[in-house]
Amino acid sequence: xxxxxxxxxxxxxxxxxxxxxxxxxxxxxxxxxxxxxxxxxxxxxxxxxxxxxxxxxxxxxxxxxxxxxxxxxxxxxxxxxxxxxxxxxxxxxxxxx
Numbered sequence: 001x002x003x004x005x006x007x008x009x010x011x012x013x014x015x016x017x018x019x020x021x022x023x024x025x026x027x028x029x030x031x032x033x034x035x036x037x038x039x040x041x042x043x044x045x046x047x048x049x050x051x052x053x054x055x056x057x058x059x060x061x062x063x064x065x066x067x068x069x070x071x072x073x074x075x076x077x078x079x080x081x082x083x084x085x086x087x088x089x090x091x092x093x094x095x096x097x
Contacts (some may be wrong), residue, residue, distance in 0.1 A: 002042070007088040008044075008049070009036040010064045012057055020056045022063075043073040 008025065012035070014020040020036065028049045029039030041049060046066075053064055 004038045004043075004046075005069040005072045006039045006041055007032075007036065007047070007067040007069065008039055008064065009067075010053075010057065010062065011035065012062045014061075016060075017057060017062065021053065021062075024052050024056050 001072060006029075008029065010025075012021050013029055018035075022031075025031070025037045025039075028041065028045065029037040031037055039049070050066070
């Protein structure tokens with residue numbers, strides 16, 4: 001199952017919806033900033049993420065951007081650069097025991 005790396009960012013106007021949106025996103029990716037997440041998702045997980053967000057946000061008032069950076073392995077890992085204090089999650093490598 002191939003995974004793609006996505007940047008998901010949102011602008012939610014209501015504080016209660018904003019908190020629910022943030023809590024929802026924590027189940028799918030790593031926060032880079034309060035309303036910006038980095039997610040490595042399969043196609044099925046992307047569908048689930050979008051369905052979860054549709055239940056939380058008001059599409060007439062709020063905005064959610066989903067940016068596909070490409071396959072999670074390879075060049076997509078290097079497509080985000082940070083100036084200043086980096087908030088990029090550490091690369092998770094398997095541990096052989």
